[in-house]
Amino acid sequence: MSHYLPEGLPAPAPSRDGLDAPYWEGTLSEQLIIQKCNSCKTWLWGPEWICHQCLSFDIGWEQTSSEGIIYSWERIWHPVHPAFKEENLPFIVVLVELPQADNVRMVGNLLGDPKQEIVIGSKVKAVFEKHEDAKNPYALVQWELDQ
Amino acid sequence: MPKRTHRGKTAVVGVGETTYYKRGQSPDAEFKLTLIAIIEACKDAGIDPKDIDGFSSYSNDRNEPTRLAAALGTKELRFASMQWGGGGGGASGAVANATAAIMAGMADVVVVFRSLAQGQFQRFGQGAQMNKISGQMAYTMPYGLMSPAQMFAMRCIRFMHDYDVKQETFRNIAMASYQHAQNNPRAVMNGRPLTEQKYDDSRWIVEPFHLYDCCQENDGAAALILVSAEKAKEFKSPVHILSAASGSEHRAGAPVHNNPTYATSSFTSVAPHLYEVAGITAKDVDVIQSYENFTGGVVMSLVEHGFCEPEEVNEALKLENLLAPSGKIPLNTSGGNLAECYMHGLGLNIEAVRQVRGESSNQVKDVNISMVTSGPMVSPVSSCIFGSEDTL
Ligand SMILES: [Zn+2]
Numbered sequence: 150m151s152h153y154l155p156e157g158l159p160a161p162a163p164s165r166d167g168l169d170a171p172y173w174e175g176t177l178s179e180q181l182i183i184q185k186c187n188s189c190k191t192w193l194w195g196p197e198w199i200c201h202q203c204l205s206f207d208i209g210w211e212q213t214s215s216e217g218i219i220y221s222w223e224r225i226w227h228p229v230h231p232a233f234k235e236e237n238l239p240f241i242v243v244l245v246e247l248p249q250a251d252n253v254r255m256v257g258n259l260l261g262d263p264k265q266e267i268v269i270g271s272k273v274k275a276v277f278e279k280h281e282d283a284k285n286p287y288a289l290v291q292w293e294l295d296q
Numbered sequence: 297m298p299k300r301t302h303r304g305k306t307a308v309v310g311v312g313e314t315t316y317y318k319r320g321q322s323p324d325a326e327f328k329l330t331l332i333a334i335i336e337a338c339k340d341a342g343i344d345p346k347d348i349d350g351f352s353s354y355s356n357d358r359n360e361p362t363r364l365a366a367a368l369g370t371k372e373l374r375f376a377s378m379q380w381g382g383g384g385g386g387a388s389g390a391v392a393n394a395t396a397a398i399m400a401g402m403a404d405v406v407v408v409f410r411s412l413a414q415g416q417f418q419r420f421g422q423g424a425q426m427n428k429i430s431g432q433m434a435y436t437m438p439y440g441l442m443s444p445a446q447m448f449a450m451r452c453i454r455f456m457h458d459y460d461v462k463q464e465t466f467r468n469i470a471m472a473s474y475q476h477a478q479n480n481p482r483a484v485m486n487g488r489p490l491t492e493q494k495y496d497d498s499r500w501i502v503e504p505f506h507l508y509d510c511c512q513e514n515d516g517a518a519a520l521i522l523v524s525a526e527k528a529k530e531f532k533s534p535v536h537i538l539s540a541a542s543g544s545e546h547r548a549g550a551p552v553h554n555n556p557t558y559a560t561s562s563f564t565s566v567a568p569h570l571y572e573v574a575g576i577t578a579k580d581v582d583v584i585q586s587y588e589n590f591t592g593g594v595v596m597s598l599v600e601h602g603f604c605e606p607e608e609v610n611e612a613l614k615l616e617n618l619l620a621p622s623g624k625i626p627l628n629t630s631g632g633n634l635a636e637c638y639m640h641g642l643g644l645n646i647e648a649v650r651q652v653r654g655e656s657s658n659q660v661k662d663v664n665i666s667m668v669t670s671g672p673m674v675s676p677v678s679s680c681i682f683g684s685e686d687t688l
Contacts, residue, residue: 159426162429227499229421
């Protein structure tokens with residue numbers, strides 16, 4: 150698939166301390182793999198070393214559903230990075246809740262018309278946007294309306 | 297055990313500012329700006345700068361107390377404190393830390409300061425440029441979410457959604473700042489009034505923020521001198537600290553926008569502490585300076601500090617209610633971060649002091665209680681309440 154945003158933005162990489170490698174590996178195989186506490190079974194996001202519920206360090210990684218709900222959104226018109234040219238604007242960022250993973254939230258872009266009306270509460274599903282030509286290939290989790 | 301309180305235990309005895317400049321326009325280096333503001337504050341107080349023995353700042357101010365103390369010929373450095381956290385969330389927190397140090401006998405004359413020369417250093421409004429990003433930012437930057445406006449817009453959209461808040465309410469916040477700035481010769485936007493039309497026609501930065509919903513980027517410095525209430529009696533016009541509090545809500549810093557209370561400015565836990573110490577409620581506040589990084593944050597700050605219910609903001613925050621001298625909630629009477637200067641909000645604390653002294657360019661009548669809220673939506677946030685002699 151094509152990329153939602155222009156080339157030249159910072160490419161994500163697993164953190165060097167090893168905290169979040171499973172997530173990035175998962176995205177490359179089109180799986181949404183996030184943290185889940187092995188002790189109290191709470192889903193956790195973003196990545197952390199400890200479970201904020203039970204304070205266990207025994208944190209696992211599990212695949213979760215790619216179904217989400219738009220919790221909030223914003224439409225960006227003013228670029229703050231030189232990679233954006235006029236034709237790349239505006240674009241939409243959404244905050245998506247994962248109802249099947251204790252409503253943890255993820256940030257992504259909402260695919261489709263950048264000028265579309267956005268309705269909080271809309272159902273969306275994850276789409277894996279692969280950047281295979283990057284020096285270190287990665288995939289971004291994007292969202293599209295689930296009709 | 298007697299009740300622990302800092303109410304009325306310290307006072308501001310001097311304030312100082314440099315000229316305020318647009319970003320990159322300061323003829324002076326950032327460190328020199330800091331020195332100028334501190335010396336001005338000492339002049340205002342009538343003390344020898346060499347008698348300062350404590351420094352309190354926030355947001356990783358680059359001008360370290362060690363260098364300042366050496367430059368100023370400080371006789372003895374006893375307190376050097378940095379409030380953690382970015383943005384202006386530490387402005388009133390730095391006042392709180394200075395108060396704590398003075399009460400604890402760790403220092404006698406503490407300067408709270410902040411200086412910025414965004415021309416010399418990285419701009420706040422610009423996205424960082426790098427090829428690779430890891431850690432928390434790896435979950436936002438590749439999606440184009442990189443500036444403070446973009447970080448906070450989604451909180452404001454959710455707040456607007458939850459309580460049916462109108463764009464006009466955000467506009468009123470901007471209008472109040474600009475209207476006040478027209479009477480303030482220090483204000484960078486003095487002589488550049490804002491109209492409803494101009495606001496509506498201005499470009500979107502990121503929905504729901506028009507250009508005029510966003511703070512400026514400026515160069516300058518600001519400073520306040522604090523001493524104990526006892527020592528304050530030696531000074532001409534002390535303004536008393538009735539309360540200063542900082543902190544944030546449960547897991548406010550949860551990564552990747554996962555803070556449980558998302559549609560807030562993070563003050564829901566801080567405000568009750570603030571009022572409890574001061575022994576007042578929002579009804580007692582005569583004038584308020586509320587940090588505008590973005591107008592939506594001001595609306596939330598006012599709600600969380602009890603000035604109105606969230607369902608009522610469209611009515612309660614009508615422009616006429618926000619204007620000095622006679623509005624119900626005179627707001628940002630210097631022009632604030634939007635139209636006076638963005639000195640990471642410390643200018644708001646100075647304006648709050650001025651209101652108690654009766655020296656504002658948009659003076660509210662008979663001010664006894666003057667409040668500041670600092671840095672909405674960041675973590676930690678902070679607020680403080682200044683009072684006249686009569687409130688003690
Ligand atoms: Zn757990």
